[in-house]
Amino acid sequence: MRKMLWYAALWVLALSACTRGGRDEAVGEEQRLYEQxxxxxxxxxxxxSLRDTAMERLGARLYEEKALSLDSTVSCATCHPVAHYGVDGKPVSEGIMGRRGTRNAPTTFFSGYYLAQFWDGRAKDLEHQVTGPLTNPNEMGLPDTNRAVSRLRRSVSYRRHFLRVFGDSVVTYSRLANAIAAYERSLVxxxxxxxxxxxxxxxxxxxxxxxxxxxxxxxxxxxxxxxxxxxxxxxxxxxxxxxxxxxxxxxxxxxxxxxxxxxxxxxxxxxxxxxxxxxxxxxxxxxxxxxxxxxxxxxxxxxxxxxxxxxxxxxxxxxxxxxxxxxxxxxxxxxxxxxxxxxxxxx
Ligand code: HEC
Ligand code: HEC
Structure with missing residues (x-):
């Protein structure tokens, strides 16, 4: 009887060592996966993910601003709608007058983390990227960035918003680009x-x-x-x-x-x-x-x-x-x- 108990105890010990071994291995793999x-x-x-500044709010407004396109029909949000994860869901985008480009619109979400912008990296950062769509004939179609600035200058409401953000109401292109970029960096x-x-x-x-x-x-x-x-x-x-x-x-x-x-x-x-x-x-x-x-x-x-x-x-x-x-x-x-x-x- 004593012998049988002895064997039973050994068996229980061996079993628990075995399962512990299995568990250690599983924990090891979990840890390896995590570390890798x-x-x-x-x-x-x-x-x-918790920042929210006046600059970003100005950027959000500009991102939605159709007056930044030649015929006032298209904004950044047309092709990168935030409620749809920053994409338009089309194979290639449609800009003013239904004109089509040749590439798929990537999301603006997480773009603040990229080494450069566009599929081919031709803009070195978000601030420089903005000029692309504004003046692309297939996207927003403005003749140049001055046109964007002169349109915003006419708006009392924008001048007030620039005053709040920059301390004076002067609308400049670099301020516009900086505000849009700041907003895009918040899209995470x-x-x-x-x-x-x-x-x-x-x-x-x-x-x-x-x-x-x-x-x-x-x-x-x-x-x-x-x-x-x-x-x-x-x-x-x-x-x-x-x-x-x-x-x-x-x-x-x-x-x-x-x-x-x-x-x-x-x-x-x-x-x-x-x-x-x-x-x-x-x-x-x-x-x-x-x-x-x-x-x-x-x-x-x-x-x-x-x-x-x-x-x-x-x-x-x-x-x-x-x-x-x-x-x-x-x-x-x-x-x-x-x-x-x-x-x-x-x-
Ligand atoms: C050598 C680098 C490399 C490896 C390895 C790689 N990818 Fe990619 N992946 C890319 C590139 C570059 C693109 C963009 C291709 C294009 O559209 O021009 C891409 C695109 C994608 C896309 C489409 C993204 C989009 O927004 O259109 C998915 C999904 C994806 N990869 C998943 C994977 C998966 C899953 C694997 C592993 C089986 C993988 N990738 C391995 C470089 C890589
Ligand atoms: C007509 C549709 C359209 C409009 C309007 C548009 N985009 Fe885009 N956007 C695209 C397409 C298409 C690409 C990819 C082009 C390429 O890589 O050559 C792109 C690329 C980008 C990228 C690069 C993302 C990456 O993965 O590298 C950013 C950022 C971006 N757009 C922001 C904007 C901003 C800001 C505006 C407004 C000033 C804007 N877009 C207006 C279609 C559009």
Whole structure:
């Protein structure tokens, strides 16, 4: 009898050591996943999502201002509506008089974190980017930036707003650009991914973590890195095959080569942000792919030379959902400003 008890005790001990071993391993993998993710991905700085300044409010107003287009029909918000995650949802945008450009409108959300602006990085920062759409004949169509300034100068209400922000009522182009840029820097969203990256390892569920693990193992994350999960580097689109073959049609776009003149920059683009990606279809610089699952599969083929399984694609999508604010939590006030109430955006 004593012997039997002795064996039973040993057995219980062995069993508990075994499960503890299993648990230690699981904890080890959880910790490894977190540490690996943290080498590439950064959470939104805690203070960033809570700023709200008079400058940003002026920028929000200018962002919505149709008088900044030639026939007063188009504003920045026409193609980058904040209530729709900063995108127009069209393959390529339509500007004044229905004129079409050649590229898909990327989101303005998280653009403050990019190394440069536009798909090809031709504007060095948000302040310099503003001139592009204002004077692009297919977008807002003004003959020059002076026209924007002279239109605002006529408005008493704008002069008052400039006085409040800058201490005098002089409307200048650089003030206009600075205000819009300040507003764009405020267009950030907080999700469960941020809570995870700040150290709350339970903020992501098992499928989401599995998706993150796949994106790390396949090498997606080193490109889609930083706070914005993109915007930190330029990379060739189509490392393992010409993207035109995958997307099924011929696109006249040489990418960053048009900016640098260097052959090595042919088909090179700024890596886009994957924040809120489930809401910013269609995808790629030409807006040719409308389903996120297809975009993920194409990335597997073109960028990491792998055919992803249906399950892998589904898990990657699950992870990307955790980095996207659900649409019922994206709150925008009556002026079109993004409300950055963290409670509401908890994800
Ligand atoms: C007619 C539609 C349209 C209008 C109006 C428009 N944009 Fe854009 N925006 C685009 C397109 C298309 C691109 C991409 C062009 C490219 O990369 O060559 C873009 C790119 C950008 C980018 C770069 C984002 C990135 O991922 O690099 C920012 C920032 C931006 N726009 C802000 C603005 C602001 C500010 C205004 C108003 C002054 C504005 N846009 C007006 C269509 C538009
Ligand atoms: C070598 C760098 C690199 C790697 C690796 C990479 N990407 Fe990308 N990704 C890019 C570039 C560059 C683009 C923009 C292509 C274009 O439209 O010109 C992009 C675009 C995307 C888009 C579409 C974004 C949009 O707004 O249109 C998604 C989604 C995406 N990648 C997901 C992934 C996934 C998932 C993986 C891993 C299987 C991956 N990427 C691996 C560089 C990379």
């Amino acid at each position: 993710a943290r080498t590439y991905l950064f959470p939104l700085p805690a203070t960033d 969203t907080e999700t469960r991914l941020d809570a995870y990256l700040r150290g709350d390892l339970d903020a992501l569920g098992p499928d989401e973590k599995a998706g993150l693990r796949i994106m790390l193992d396949k090498g997606c994350i080193p490109c889609h890195s930083g706070t914005a999960m993109g915007g930190a580097l330029y990379q060739k689109f189509g490392i393992f095959d010409d993207y035109r073959r995958q997307l099924g049609h011929v696109v006249q776009d040489s990418g960053r080569m048009a900016v640098t003149g260097l052959e090595q920059d042919r088909d090179v683009y700024k890596v886009p942000s994957l924040r809120n990606i489930v809401h910013t279809a269609p995808y790629f610089h030409d807006g040719s792919v409308s389903r996120l699952e297809d975009a993920i599969r194409i990335m597997g083929r073109l960028q990491v030379g792998m055919e992803l399984s249906g399950k892998e694609v589904r898990l990657i999508r699950r992870f990307l959902e955790a980095a996207s604010v659900p649409s019922d939590s994206l709150s925008v006030d009556e002026n079109g400003r993004l409300l950055r109430d963290r409670g509401a955006l908890g994800g």
